[in-house]
Amino acid sequence: MAPKSLEKSKIKFLLLEGVHPSAVEMLRSAGYENIELHQKALPAEDLKAAIANAHFVGIRSRTQLTEDVFAAARKLVAVGCFCIGTNQVDLAAATRRGIAVFNAPFSNTRSVAELVIAEAILLLRGVAAKNAAAHRGEWQKSATASYEIRGKRLGIVGYGNIGMQLGVIAEGLGMQVQFCDVVSKLPLGNARQIPGLDQLLAQSDVVSLHVPETKATRNMMGAGQLALMPRGSILINASRGSVVDIDALAANLESGHIGGAGIDVFPVEPRSNDDEFLSPLRAFDNTILTPHIGGSTVEAQANIGMEVAEKLAHYSDNGTSTSSVNFPEVALPEHEGSHRLLHIHHNVPGIMSAINRVFSEYDVNVSAQFLQTNEAIGYVVIDVDAEYSDLALEKLTNIDGTIRSRVLF
Ligand SMILES: NC(=O)c1ccc[n+]([C@@H]2O[C@H](COP(=O)([O-])OP(=O)(O)OC[C@H]3O[C@@H](n4cnc5c(N)ncnc54)[C@H](O)[C@@H]3O)[C@@H](O)[C@H]2O)c1
Numbered sequence: 435m436a437p438k439s440l441e442k443s444k445i446k447f448l449l450l451e452g453v454h455p456s457a458v459e460m461l462r463s464a465g466y467e468n469i470e471l472h473q474k475a476l477p478a479e480d481l482k483a484a485i486a487n488a489h490f491v492g493i494r495s496r497t498q499l500t501e502d503v504f505a506a507a508r509k510l511v512a513v514g515c516f517c518i519g520t521n522q523v524d525l526a527a528a529t530r531r532g533i534a535v536f537n538a539p540f541s542n543t544r545s546v547a548e549l550v551i552a553e554a555i556l557l558l559r560g561v562a563a564k565n566a567a568a569h570r571g572e573w574q575k576s577a578t579a580s581y582e583i584r585g586k587r588l589g590i591v592g593y594g595n596i597g598m599q600l601g602v603i604a605e606g607l608g609m610q611v612q613f614c615d616v617v618s619k620l621p622l623g624n625a626r627q628i629p630g631l632d633q634l635l636a637q638s639d640v641v642s643l644h645v646p647e648t649k650a651t652r653n654m655m656g657a658g659q660l661a662l663m664p665r666g667s668i669l670i671n672a673s674r675g676s677v678v679d680i681d682a683l684a685a686n687l688e689s690g691h692i693g694g695a696g697i698d699v700f701p702v703e704p705r706s707n708d709d710e711f712l713s714p715l716r717a718f719d720n721t722i723l724t725p726h727i728g729g730s731t732v733e734a735q736a737n738i739g740m741e742v743a744e745k746l747a748h749y750s751d752n753g754t755s756t757s758s759v760n761f762p763e764v765a766l767p768e769h770e771g772s773h774r775l776l777h778i779h780h781n782v783p784g785i786m787s788a789i790n791r792v793f794s795e796y797d798v799n800v801s802a803q804f805l806q807t808n809e810a811i812g813y814v815v816i817d818v819d820a821e822y823s824d825l826a827l828e829k830l831t832n833i834d835g836t837i838r839s840r841v842l843f
């Protein structure tokens with residue numbers, strides 16, 4: 435039997451990692467009451483048990499949604515990443531199962547940019563090291579190697595939503611902004627795009643990384659790249675821990691080649707606030723080490739909670755998939771007076787004709803049809819008269835190549 439439209443009270447949301455209460459408020463206001471909340475990420479086996487009967491799951495950056503976890507999540511319809519990064523989700527596995535993945539691409543970008551600017555100022559002034567010394571009772575009053583941010587060259591690696599905002603704020607403080615990116619970008623203000631990473635590194639006083647975690651960005655700042663940076667320059671990483679070779683950075687801090695570092699993300703991060711943070715960088719006073727809190731402000735978290743919860747509720751209520759990171763995007767009107775069939779299928783030839791055959795063969799009155807595809811899957815939404823929806827759903831579900839289908843009343 436094909437799955438029917440579920441009562442809202444039966445639709446389960448599993449929210450992990452202390453997602454902001456604004457998400458719960460938003461879901462409740464949309465009529466969803468079955469919400470299981472956890473303040474932490476769950477260990478793998480507990481996650482599989484909890485996700486087994488969840489229709490929606492909300493995570494941040496710690497929960498790894500792997501093939502194995504998806505295999506245990508038989509009822510899962512969509513994932514909400516209450517953050518920007520989606521590298522913690524096996525997107526291909528989600529897509530294969532017809533599970534839509536959403537994130538919040540903008541809500542915490544300002545928070546990250548502000549933290550980076552603060553760190554650039556503090557590190558250029560040597561405040562990190564002087565502060566650590568003062569805590570030990572040492573008084574290091576000196577202007578040696580203490581600089582204003584004004585006039586310094588900021589090299590931004592990855593000129594996306596965060597990199598661009600950072601550039602604008604930095605320019606307001608008098609910095610010379612330059613960036614590199616894999617695609618050509620329109621520079622804001624007086625910023626300049628530099629053709630390659632090596633060139634950017636060689637001519638920047640402060641380098642800040644804002645790339646996603648991909649194969650290409652893994653260890654993109656290794657020993658060779660750090661050596662290109664001018665002696666005494668500053669490195670800031672608030673992107674992903676895999677982007678910087680931490681041992682190479684430690685060696686460069688030890689030798690004094692790198693004058694200071696602000697690191698918010700690490701190759702291995704503690705699973706919870708109760709676990710010890712281990713890193714060779716702990717040995718260096720001239721580093722600002724933060725526990726992956728670039729986007730953790732009250733404002734950002736509240737906005738992310740609302741934004742992602744709204745996307746999940748909307749997808750659940752009427753099938754709209756706009757801004758999904760792995761799913762064909764369809765913006766749908768309401769479907770009052772008709773039942774809405776949602777059909778997700780492998781993007782192979784012949785499926786659309788098989789779908790349309792169902793409606794002509796059984797003389798089903800279709801009031802609206804929407805179709806969108808990506809390389810892997812197709813997503814078709816069909817509004818039909820209520821009396822036909824059971825039959826049509828049954829027939830659609832039996833078409834070869836169907837991944838999943840559901841009906842909304
Ligand atoms: N520390 C935190 O709390 C925190 C918060 C938000 C985001 N992040 C991380 O920051 C990253 C960037 O966020 P964003 O919103 O600016 O993303 P974005 O997608 O808007 O921008 C990323 C930019 O990097 C560029 N890029 C990709 N690969 C590259 C490469 N190999 N070399 C150079 N440029 C490359 C892209 O073209 C794009 O312009 C996110 O992917 C996320 O991992 C961390």
Ligand SMILES: O=C(O)CC[C@@H](O)C(=O)O
Pocket residue numbers: 494495496516517518519520542729
């Ligand atoms: O909130 C988090 O856990 C991660 C935040 C950040 O890394 C992001 O990708 O938005």
